Amino acid sequence: MRFDFTDLKLFCDVVDAGSITHGAERSALALAAASTRIRGMEDSLGTRLLVRSRQGVTPTPAGLMLLKHARTILAQSARMRDDLGAYAGGLTGEVRLLANTNASTEFLPEALARFLADNPKVRVDLEERLSDEIVGLIAEGVGDIGIVAGTVDVGGLETFPFRSDRFVVVAQKGHPLAAHAGVAFAEVLAFDLVGLERTSALQRFLADKAARLGSGLNLRVQLRSFDAVCRLVEAGVGVGVVPQSTAARVAHITPLCVIELEDDWAVRDLTLCVRRFADLRPYAQDLVRSLRA
Template structure:
């Protein structure tokens, strides 16, 4: 049985994405090449590794066993590369970080820039995910570090406080809601929304909160950044839900009103999660220390 690291990395990406197409993209492989590699792994093993359906792919029992060992091998390979990197004169290592939208856009850019400036031979692979997804992926060893929000169950993972922020509603200055100081999320669901792309973790989170109220989220425009959301809100296209830090910054240059959300979930306590500090590779441990500082 001969699987190379590219095979193992591809298989992990396919399972994590639930799609051979997306797994191929994450692995920087053409779809045809990725499909050929997966078929070759199955033929070598003599057993199916994935079940295929219209909803995507999922690992078979054999696939789950391969996934477990593949992640262990890839983690050991990364540790080896990191240990030998100093002798090779190139990058000493890579730290995989998963975080929710709020952390990715508001807090991590500054924190990571400071860490990377002091560690020129280390790279950081940052990916946006929902908090509950992050917990599972960190526990499985897919990522070194996670940043999660809210009362998500973290199981046996070690946690450290990171930041605190609150979601608020932003409206144009002349909007009827602009006169309110606080409003429940359920009361704004009749409004048109300006938001991030539907695939973003925040937009999926808000859609789930709207669904619990038995209402759809009327998302008129999908954008790539909170600043762009605020700009279209200022123009009267709709209202938006953004972090309070974003709203405070945007309101200095835009004609916006900021209204607090009355819901308990609007207050976001961000936490760092890792498996255990002892399991972290040296640079991942240093990044955790940098984020906590």
């Protein structure tokens, strides 16, 4: 049984993504190479590590055991690299930061820019996830720091306040919704929508909310940023759901009508979460302090 660090990282990425294709992308490997490595690991162990289906992959009991050890080995390797980095004149650390869409797009760019400018030897690996997924990954030690919606149950994680925001509906002037000061999400579903790409945490969140209402999202187009959503809303393609901070930021260049979402989940208190602040490496603690400031 001979696995290298690339094998172990790939396996963790595949399990986290629930897909060999997306796991290969995270590991920066071609799909064919990733599939060959996974099969090689299974052949070496003489047992299946993944159950494959049309919906993706899930780990077998053997796969869960490998996942546990792989994460431990990779974490120890990262600590060794961090400890030796100072002597080699390279990086002194890497922090894995998991955040929901709102935090990733609206609040983290400037906050991370300041931190990284002050800490040139620290690298931040930022990944966008759903809030409930983030809680589980932080609890498992997959990520160092998480930023989640304040409504999510964080269990035994340590938490710190981060930012507050709310989701609003943006519409072109003259749109039927433009005459309303507030609207329920159920009413929004009757109209064409402009949204983020399917892989975004927010789009998956909104799709789930629509499904709970017995409906779907009539998405005319899906884009990579809230700013792009606002531009197509202005062009009359449909209405969009964006953070209020986005609507306020683009208001001076994009004449849109902003309508408050009346659903309870629209108000978003964002929370930092960690397994245990005292156990974080010093530069990760510094990042938490910087984000709180």
